[in-house]
Every structure is written in C-alpha cells, then in structure tokens.
C-alpha cells in the first residue's frame with residue numbers, strides 16, 4: 001500500500017509506488033492507475049491536500065487524522081469513469097475539515113465515509129458537474145462534551161442528468177451539547193435521484209444494557225459501542241481496523 | 253441461592269409484579285408460565301438489573317447478598333445470565349470483540365486467545381451456528397433462531413450460576429429447539445449446581461429439560477405451583493381454567 005504521513009505540516013513518511021504521482025511541494029496526489037493509499041495527518045498545522053483521480057482510475061484512501069486547532073482541506077477533482085473511496089477517521093480537537101469535490105467527468109463516483117470524534121466543524125461540498133455522477137456520503141460522529149457541526153452540501157446544475165446522491169449523517173451524543181447537521185441539496189435538474197437522512201441521538205440505553213448484562217463495565221461498554229459506531233461504520237478491512245484500534249481513539 | 257420476597261415492580265407507574273415470591277436452590281429447574289403481559293419478562297429484567305423497572309418494595313437475595321444493590325455488569329460477573337426474549341441488534345460491534353470483552357471483564361489475567369478461539373469454535377459447532385456469524389455485528393441480520401442460539405453460546409461461554417431463559421423456545425423450529433435444549437442440558441451436566449428459570453408458553457421445551465417446579469403467574473405473582481403435570485394441564489385447559497380454580501380455592 002502507498003503511504004503518505006504528514007506531521008505538523010511536514011512530510012514525515014513517504015512510501016509510494018508507480019500507481020501514484022506526488023508533488024511534495026503542493027501536496028498534490030494524482031492517480032496513474034488503480035491504487036490504495038494510507039494517508040496520515042497529525043498535528044496543529046493547517047494542511048491542504050489536492051487529489052486528482054484521472055479518467056478510468058480508482059483510488060481508495062484510508063485516512064487517519066489527529067488535528068489540534070487547525071484546518072484540513074481536501075480539494076478533490078475526479079475525471080470521467082473515476083472512482084474515489086474515502087474512509088476517514090478524524091480525531092479532532094477544535095479543528096475544521098473542509099472538502100471540496102468536483103465531479104468533472106461522466107460516471108465519476110465518490111464514496112466518502114467519515115467518522116469524527118471531538119470538537120469539529122466539517123464542511124463538504126460536492127459539485128455534480130457532469131451527467132451520471134454518483135455520490136455516497138456517510139458522516140458519523142460521537143460527541144462527548146464537544147460541539148460538532150456537519151455541513152454537507154451538494155450541487156447538481158441544470159443538464160447534469162441521471163445523478164445519484166445519497167447522504168446519511170448520524171451523531172451520537174454522550175453528554176448534553178450542541179451538535180448540528182445541515183444537509184443541503186441544491187438541485188437544478190429534474191432527472192436526479194437524491195436521498196438524505198440525519199440523526200442526532202444519545203447513546204442507546206438498550207444497547208448499553210445488553211452489553212453490560214454480559215459483565216462488561218459501563219466505561220468499557222461505552223467504548224465498545226463508540227468504537228463500533230465510529231470504526232464499524234467505515235468500510236475497512238481487518239488490518240485497517242486494527243490500525244485504528246491501536247490508536248485507542250476513544251481515550252484521547 | 254435466590255430468594256425473592258414480596259417484590260413489587262412498576263414501569264411507567266403501572267404495577268407489573270405484585271407481592272411476587274420465589275425461592276430457588278442450587279441445581280433446581282423452575283418453569284414460569286403465564287399469559288402474555290403478565291410480567292414474566294419483567295421478572296427477568298429485574299433480576300439482571302434493568303433500571304427502567306422500578307422496584308417499589310421487596311427484597312431479592314442472591315447467595316445471601318442484596319442483589320438489588322448490584323449494577324447490571326456486577327450481577328453478570330457474579331453469575332446471573334438472561335437469555336433475552338428479544339436480544340438487541342447492535343450495529344458496528346462485532347460478536348467476537350464483544351465476547352472477548354465479556355471474558356476479559358471476568359478475570360484480571362490476560363485472556364488466552366488460543367483457548368478463547370477454540371472454545372468459541374467448539375460452541376458454535378455445538379450450536380450449528382455458521383462461523384461467520386461470530387464476525388458479524390451482534391445479532392445484526394440474524395434470524396430469530398440464530399439470535400436465540402447466540403444467546404445460548406454466550407451462556408455456555410460465560411458459565412453463569414443462575415440462568416433465565418426468557419421464551420428461548422419462541423421462534424425456534426423443531427430442529428433448532430432440540431439443538432438449543434441439548435446445549436442447555438450439556439451445560440447443566442458440566443455445571444450441575446446451575447439453577448435454571450425457564451419462561452415459556454409451551455410444555456414442548458419441558459420434554460427435553462425436565463423441571464422440578466412449574467409456576468403459574470397471574471396478576472403479577474405466582475398463583476399456583478406444581479410439577480411437570482401442571483404444565484401439561486395448562487396446555488390442555490389454558491390459563492383461564494386454572495385461574496378460576498384458584499379463585500374458588502381462595503374463597
């Protein structure tokens with residue numbers, strides 16, 4: 001697998017094969033052929049990452065970010081018949097995560113799954129600039145004592161026909177706090193399929209009870225449920241899951 | 253091992269259990285029968301410590317300890333196990349991680365992963381559960397029967413002293429019922445001091461697991477106690493007949 005690790009705004013580790021083209025100065029990642037990338041971003045410096053998924057290529061990104069009072073920007077462009085899958089775990093302390101996606105070619109697909117923990121403002125904008133473009137966005141978060149804001153906006157201009165948009169957002173709150181989900185669908189074309197769901201709810205008491213009734217202590221039961229919610233809802237393989245479990249994200 | 257005395261329980265200001273009494277000794281099999289809504293599942297929830305059910309009065313002692321003072325997870329670690337009538341489906345948490353945590357919670361020592369894997373494999377074979385179920389989310393997308401088998405797998409793994417089977421037989425086909433009962437019997441054979449409360453509507457399960465006592469519940473408490481033959485009588489006559497007899501007896 002390809003690896004890019006950025007710590008405090010600087011490249012810390014780089015291990016890339018010929019599937020990807022990388023411009024270190026501007027942090028630009030371009031696909032040459034189908035590839036997988038582990039992207040790790042840690043620290044308190046603002047980081048901007050540019051991604052181009054070229055015609056007829058797929059890119060699967062598994063991202064772990066631990067952000068302290070900073071912003072992380074993704075600027076993503078996808079060409080015809082491209083597919084980008086993002087599985088992101090954002091461990092954020094008062095940080096902003098902005099993603100701009102331009103689907104600039106027919107049949108381009110983005111699948112954007114993310115899980116957030118901690119004070120976060122997350123903004124995502126997807127522009128369906130061409131026909132037959134698809135987006136599947138799943139945004140999850142757990143708020144212990146922090147405020148979490150999701151702003152998920154998608155735009156379909158006139159003449160971008162037969163686009164599919166699907167958004168699902170869910171935030172679990174542990175204590176009373178202010179969380180907000182804003183799903184915005186700006187659609188200027190009739191021939192489109194769009195759906196969205198937004199849920200903000202406390203941790204399930206009946207789930208907790210079931211787990212505790214097998215002898216697992218309250219704190220461990222919560223941890224199991226929260227890790228399960230955050231990690232289990234990303235589409236990761238066992239190795240990738242273990243990378244996150246080792247980070248022990250819940251005990252921050 | 254278990255003494256329930258004058259227990260009064262309500263939920264949302266509705267009294268469910270009224271003056272409920274029951275004593276159970278080690279190694280005994282008790283059956284509780286009764287019409288829908290009489291409070292059978294309430295009893296199992298109260299025994300495990302579900303805080304939604306309010307205890308207004310009464311005492312439960314378990315091995316001479318005040319059970320009502322213990323938290324849910326403590327009760328489990330001290331050997332109480334409920335196989336739920338409707339087990340929860342939990343998204344995101346896979347069965348194996350859950351079972352591992354449950355085993356870990358019972359010991360200060362590091363869990364022996366090799367033994368754990370062997371135990372789990374053997375138990376799922378005994379229960380004829382597909383092995384991939386262990387790696388799926390807890391009960392997510394399981395059929396009714398698979399959920400019940402998963403409860404029994406947990407029972408055998410966690411080795412409880414007091415087992416409450418809440419309608420374990422509902423939603424099971426004949427073959428699955430036999431498998432579940434064989435597993436319960438195997439467990440009791442290995443752990444003969446285990447006490448069992450079987451909550452059921454049908455005497456069919458009792459053809460496999462022979463009860464020491466059969467109790468009939470009505471209006472929030474036990475109104476009649478007998479042996480296996482009482483269960484057969486209920487099947488033939490229904491609860492209504494039995495209750496009229498009792499009213500006459502009381503007069």
Ligand SMILES: Nc1ncnc2c1ncn2[C@@H]1O[C@H](COP(=O)(O)OP(=O)(O)O)[C@@H](O)[C@H]1O
Pocket residue numbers: 263264268286287288289290291292293294295304
């Ligand atoms: N969580 C609950 N909230 C409100 N009412 C409940 C709840 N659980 C049980 N009840 C009510 O309590 C009564 C007893 O229920 P239950 O113990 O499940 O009966 P059984 O298992 O004997 O069929 C029923 O009338 C039921 O509607």
Ligand SMILES: [Mg+2]
Pocket residue numbers: 292293294337418419
């Ligand atoms: Mg019931």
